[in-house]
Amino acid sequence: MTTRTNRSHKHFQLDSRQIKRAQKALRAKTETETIEKALELAIAQEQSNRLAHAANRRFLRSGIVIEDVYGNLDD
Numbered sequence: 001m002t003t004r005t006n007r008s009h010k011h012f013q014l015d016s017r018q019i020k021r022a023q024k025a026l027r028a029k030t031e032t033e034t035i036e037k038a039l040e041l042a043i044a045q046e047q048s049n050r051l052a053h054a055a056n057r058r059f060l061r062s063g064i065v066i067e068d069v070y071g072n073l074d075d
Contacts, residue, residue: 019031026041028034066073 019034022028022038023031023034026034026037028037
């Protein structure tokens with residue numbers, strides 16, 4: 001969670017139904033906690049995507065040959 005010193009006051013117009021659904025899904029007690037958890041999840045997902053993409057690039061550059069034993073892969 002962010003600390004109080006890093007907080008800034010913002011005004012947004014958000015769908016209250018979405019916030020309530022997210023609050024329930026994230027098991028957050030307040031709307032602020034819901035938004036903070038959602039932001040943390042978005043940041044973590046972006047980092048995960050970046051790491052997976054880098055690993056995929058390294059894998060493809062390794063020169064590995066994939067044998068399609070079932071004949072399902074396109075050339």
